[in-house]
Amino acid sequence: MPLRLIFMGTPDFAVPTLLELAGHGHEIAAVYTRAPKPGGRRGLALQPTPIETEARRLGIPVFTPKTLRTEDALAEFRAHQADAAVVVAYGMILPQAILDAPRLGCYNLHASLLPRWRGAAPINRAVMAGDAETGVMVMKMDVGLDTGDVAMAERLAITDAMTASDLHDRLARIGADLMVRAMAALERGGLTLTAQAEDGVTYAAKIDKAEARIDWTKPAHAVLRHIHGLSPFPGAWSEITLDGEAVRLKILRCERAAGTGTPGTVLDEQLTIACGDGAIRIVELQRAGKAPMKAVDFLRGTRVAPALRFG
Structure with a gap:
């Protein structure tokens, strides 16, 4: 018999899971997401989250409480009489009373191979750290920060060609399938939980824009992973002087x-840049106030001569 679920999520990453759960016949009694924020072209109109948009399209009731720590919020949550709650990048800490409310508990989809990269930015941090693989895990939530017992996992190799955006999209799809399988096992009474390892704990701190400036003195592989780990947001950047003007390029x-030289030096007319050890070639970039573009298109209108330096 399908489960009666509360779904809690906010960004694009959570949308595939919501759609897959609904598509597999589970009853989504309510969707919890963050309240709309000002956005749009002039930043005035309130913009619903991607999850709210999908939930309303599906005809699912939407709730956007500012806190879950009041008696009223708890009573409203309990009133849905859910078998379980599914949480995907919701963005709000669940207190113990909320975790205890669903009959079978609350289950989180987390985008790392726990206990590595607990916290806010696991996808970015895995790329930036040069990890060879990552994955998604379904865990039964407790009050700790991503410390709950793990039910299921899927692994995925990280190649040097992958940006954080690429990895985000692949993990979102894999994670949706994994959560559907986890809820099917929960429905059958066959979901097995395993405590996380005590060794190998790392924390994925929220990305700070101050991290985005490129340090060309680092080895080429580290520079590449830094760039890809911050793509597209906030975007790793550096400055170069073009026609006498300092220009910031993401x-x-x-x-x-191939190539060597003083770190930050342009080595050829294809935007090969020397690093502390080796070099990288820019494939896609974005000038301030402009749309992203391929490097070959940028070079058609802007001459970047060898010996110029980023710095």
């Missing part, structure tokens, strides 16, 4: 390249 995608 570098969104790059590849390893």
Whole structure:
């Protein structure tokens, strides 16, 4: 018999899971998400979250409480009489009373191989750290920060060609399938839980824009992973002087390249840049106030001569 679920999520990453659960016949009694925020072209109109947009399209009641720590919020949550809650990047801490409310508990989809990269930015941190693999895990939630017992996992290799955006999209799809399988097992009474390992705990701190400036003195592989780990947001950046003007460029995608030189130096007319050890070639970039573009298109209108330096 399908489960009666509360779904709690906010960004695009959570949308595939909501759609898959609904598509597999589970009854989504309510969707909890963050309240709309000002956005749009002038930043005035309130913009619903991606999850709210999908939930309303599906005809599911939407709730946007500012807190879950009041008696009224708890009573409203309990009133849904859910078998379980599914949480995907909701963005709000669940107190113990909320965790205890569903009959079978609350289950979180987390985008890392726990206990590595607990916290807010596991996808970005895995790429930036040079990890060879990552994955998604379904865990039964407790009051700790991503410390709950793990039910299921799927692993995924991280290649040097992947940006955080690429990895985000693949993990969202894999995670949706994993959560559907986990809820099917829960429905049958066959969901097995395993405590997380005590060794190997790392924390994925929220990305700070101050981290985005590129340090060309680092080895080429580290520079590449830094760039890809911050693509597209906030975007790793560096400055170069073009026609006497300092221009900030976000570098969104790059590849390893042959060459050596003083770190930050342009080595050829294909935007190969020297790093502390080796070099990278820029593949996609974005000039301030402009749309992202391929490096070859940028070079058609802007001459970047060898010996110029980023810095």
